[in-house]
Amino acid sequence: MFLGLDLGTSGIKGLLIDDGQTIIGQATAPLTVSRPQSGWSEQAPADWITACEAVFSALGQAHDLSTLKGIGLSGQMHGATLLDRADNVLRPCILWNDTRAAAEAEMLDGDPQFQRIAGNIVFPGFTAPKLVWAANHEPALFAKVAKVLLPKDYLRLWLTGAHVSEMSDAAGTAWLDVAARDWSDDLLAETGLTREHMPTLVEGSAPSGTLRDTLADRFGLPKGIIVAGGGGDNAASAIGMGCLEEGQAFASLGTSGVLFAANDAYRPNPASAVHTFCHAAPDRWHQMGVILAATDALNWFAKVAGSDAQALTAPLGPLQAPGRALFLPYLGGERTPHNDAGARGAMIGLDHADDASTLARAVMEGVAFAFADCRDALAAAGTTLERVTAVGGGSKSEYWCAVLASTLGIPVDLPEAGDFGGAFGAARLGLCAATGADVADVATAPKIARTIKPDAELITAFADKHQTFKAAYTALKEF
Template sequence: MYLGLDLGTSGLKAILIDNDQAVVAEATAPLSVSRPQDGWSEQSPADWIAAAEAAIGALPAEGRAAIRGIGLSGQMHGATLLDTADDVLRPCILWNDTRAHAEAAMLDADPRFRAITGNTVFPGFTAPKLLWVKAHESQVFARVAKVLLPKDYLRLWLTGEHVAEMSDAAGTGWLDTGRRLWAEELLATTFLPPEAMPRLVEGSEVSAQVRPEIAARFGFGRNVVVAGGAGDNAAAAIGVGVVSSGQAFVSLGTSGVLFAANDGYRPDPATAVHTFCHALPDRWHQMGVILAATDALNWYARLAGAEVATLTGALGALEPPGKTRFLPYLGGERTPLNDAAIRGAFVGLEHATDREAATRAVLEGVTFAIRDCRDALAATGTRIDRLVAVGGGSRSDYWLSAIATALATPVSVPVAGDFGGAFGAARLAIMAVTGAGAGIATPPATARTFEPQTRLIAAFDDGFARYRAAQSAIAGLT
């Protein structure tokens, strides 16, 4: 048996799979976020441990006794600060915390960061958070002995070892992403010594062994190892088999992600594309990230006073984009704009705009934002031959047909099942224990595929041009 743990923002998921990768059992435990000030987002690491204890404890005892390896996945970028005794110094500053925007801009102005990390320094990254702590909580900063990412604090609890892996480390702002090692000169700019960083491994390697007291508490067998694991999106890519160039997935969750695997390192920070290490050796990946995907649809549903399923279910066959355009920048945008101040809009409203037309406009707006991400990735030389769709938004046939047509790329939907971060983490555990390679991460069976509707490709190209024109006009107002 192999255990995958996925530490999300709103909950922790545990999934148990057998040698054939069939899901044997799963359990979840909720988590809450503290927002003590505007723009702040924090969690207590003690809550992560309690959630892990609850989720693991809910799995069947016979399954736990057969576990050979554990894989870890989780939310990225969080700053978990420890003293010399490994005691937590303050609540973890999470990925969606924006308090360090000034510090991020300062680091991004230093050309070494983009040159070495291959990325724009975003406020959510770990490095600017440490500068914020130094400036505003100097007594805390003076006691920092180790900086861990959220899932790696779970590893410390499981194993007693300070270890990180490449995909998560690439989102800190301190990793030499091409060479896959900590960049000491970047650490120095945030006043941290190299020894403050955890040891690095690949996601499919053994990172450490479970401590005997943890094994005894949960009834594990002897010599259970913990794989390096992966950040949440890289783990999800392992779950859906996106590991080689040309393979990609689109995630239609609260936010939207276009994730493409690469066999080489192709950074282009100016596009606001994330270029990170993948969870497998000598692999990288790129992500275009939009901040509101299903979040935009849920916002519109509240405005319209209707359920999302009612709104999308009323749509028939795919239609050409109408005159009404929607810009989904409800809380700023990341790729390719990197603009926290930009806000969304409906453009081109007219008497003929009814509820169905507005619903289509919202779906098209998010679709065109994803195309913006695709174009940014393409500018770096990354190709996408086929897309796998995951997330709650993938239940809308209309939306997937629009994405396939707008990107001129087939979009497939996996058969029913959980192929997310916890499943990907469990797959990495298999690789770590058995030494098997990327062949373990095969794509799940396809339930259905949405082909581009060739008769509408030109209309969607025109719609995208109108979307970009509206984008430029709105950007000028912020």
């Protein structure tokens, strides 16, 4: 038996698989986000531990965990968890969707060695500019920083007592030499840090430590459980999806939106604002276009409309041509392709005939157009997509997947019912670390239940509206 733990922004999920990778149990515990100022997004690391304890307790009540052999970790990326020499948390973790460090990111990005070594634009949400922000705005606290951990790696510290990370998550800090798969001393020095501030690195499928005996006793687990390196949330999801080889890709309609493509070589192109990171499997990399609000945008609109997303989208029937209303989903800035922390959302082209349902459709279309921007950025970075598999909560809407297919102009595959996300990928990595199995043999792709093809009669309409979408961003940028 193997356990995957996925530390998300809205909760922690634990998923159990057996030796044949059949899912045999799962449990979740919620988390909340604090937004003390505009553009800020924080969580208390202690809440992650409390939630993880709840997941362990729930799984232990429902299942006999005496045969658990391995644990894998997946988690939200880029968070800055700052610890002192006694591993005490110095402040709330600054999360991936926090944009307070925009000025610091711009400053670091102006140093050519960051893009040259890290292979990416230094985005405000990355970890490195957050430490520069802390040095500038909380100098007394910054002076106490002994370790910087990513969120899932703080969870690992609680589980194992070890300061360890892995390549896929570390690649999102702007401190990693992504080609060499190692910390860059030069980049660390530019932010006032050294290698001593960083966790050691392992590959995602390799052991990172063993579960503390005290936790094993507390939750009725066997001694010596291996904890795998794991992966950042998207890389772990790719392991769950079996997305390892060149040409394999998926579109994640989650809180954020991700267009993810596996690569068999390191091919950075920072100018495209595409993320080029190490994969959670050895000797593999990946590229992804990232938008900050996907289902988050629809849930925001549903809240404003006093409804819920399912109720708003239920009346939608067969795919329609894009409506007049146009939505820009930049509720908290944007990454690909704009790298614009100041971008904000807009709804334009409204009409008396519009109601909550038609505006919800405009939101879904706007998110799809943002995905098309990511498609174009990936193409500029040398990756052309022939088809994608849709995952995430938004993929449960066939209408949204149909919009995505006709906007991207490629087939969208829907996997058979099942959970192929970060927790499942983490469990697979736990299996590899505990048994020595090759991740390429373990991470098989799910069976496809059906494929949604682009509507030949509507492709041009969606392509034209995408051009309007891009022009609207340019026109409203100074608003």
